[in-house]
Amino acid sequence: MADLLTLGDAIARYVKPGSRVALEGFTHLIPFAAGHEVIRQRITNLTLIRMTPDVIYDQMIGCGCAEKLVFSWGGNPGVGSLHRLRDAVEHQWPRPLQIEEHSHAAMAHAYAAGAAGMPCAIFRGYTGSDLPRVNANIKSLACPFTGETLAVVPALTMDVAVVHAQKADREGNVLVSGIVGVQKEAVLAAARAIVTVEELVDDLETEGTNAVVIPSWCIDAVVVTPGGARPSYAHGYYARDNAFYTSWDAISRDREVFRRWIDDNVMSVRRSEAAGS
């Protein structure tokens, strides 16, 4: 059963230095508030996992939280580069960053394998690409029935998954709607799961339909964090702040401008404000 915690307590309890962590969200419901709390608690040496590391991972990498990044597309969608990620890879600033690079198809299959308790994911992919040359975790096997060469990657599992969702009920059952990404798979592939939500409700009102509901008994902590996905968006609550994503390009290009932005917008925010209470 999920505990109802504050953001500070949830992160402190489950995200440890050196943890393998996925803060997922496929351009929607990105857990920005939780990522900022990791930065504020100065948790380092993390292996950060995500299909589309975007601005929140750029911020965490720029603050030196990450030792390794497992990813398949690292950019600012529709805008361009993630300059903090590039600075870490190209100039080892603020510290060297190991990368394990995949394609989206591979990571999606690998999350599903992690959720299913399988050791690996088998799919049709990577043919003719150089990615297997630079990532020892991309292998192949022959289909025992047809002989076809198939790609194999290890299942993605992690110490902690952190996702954001629209609502939870008072037992900690969570409803995710809109672009649901790989959030459910990430939660089920992780030893521990933290879910930040826009609001707590008496009834999820899913009426037994096939809505994406993650039961409380798969979640460790639920944190009420209104606006916790901003400047990303929460379908039905607020829109993506596309102007901020565009402005991030200039903020993140320069190390000092970036540091000031983090000081003003992350470090100086009190935990109670960050938790929205």
Next chain:
Amino acid sequence: MTAYTPTEMMTIAAARALSNDDICFVGIGLPSAACNLARLTHAPRLRLVYESGTLDTKPRVLPLSIGDGELCETARTTVPVVEMFQYWLQGGRITVGFLGGAQVDRFGNLNSTVIGPYAHPTVRLPGSGGATEIALHCGRIFIVMPHGPRAFVPRLDFVTSLGHGPTGTERRALGIATDGPVLIVTDLCLMQPNPDTKEFEVVSVHPGVTMDRVREQTGWPVQARERVDDTPPPLPEELDVLRSLQQRTHRAHGLDTAHA
């Protein structure tokens, strides 16, 4: 004749390549503009699929990200990302995929990963995203990229996505069932693979562009088809629809006002 930019010509030429029968895997940026222009002009039944899981999407404005709320709100349905890559892409449901990259070679292989050596890149690019498997599983691939000698290179720094292979023969030899790249649309010309060698050659040049200019902007000794057509200039209707789509988009993204 109405004035237009080379990027508008490129977008319109890419849109014209899509038909009412296509089910199209759409990337952000130029492909998204081209696909929606096609849907709003000559191909109203064109189905657009975005990798965030939205099927039959009809966005009123162009999304900035691959997962903008606009896509989900205007989709027939939205599926989980795992299902998108398993059932819809790998399952062979998509007829055409749009790709671009930082570099393309003469056989339509693409690099969107790094410039320079992988371990010590001069420029770290975003990476594959969906591209590696889009290149394998869509029925055919259209490549859209502005022309330039640094983009149209003799040899890729890194192969992110397979075109016809390093010598143009490997895709066929591997027995991949899909056609791979069949069209490159640039701001100067249209290119198609030679049926035998799979080397891309110029089949049409845009108004005012000479073959000399195309050669100067291509990093390999680019060949032209025996007969090179003139790309028809943008029609007033195409320009009107594209520009009003982009104006709506600009307003919707709040890019007219400074961000606090």
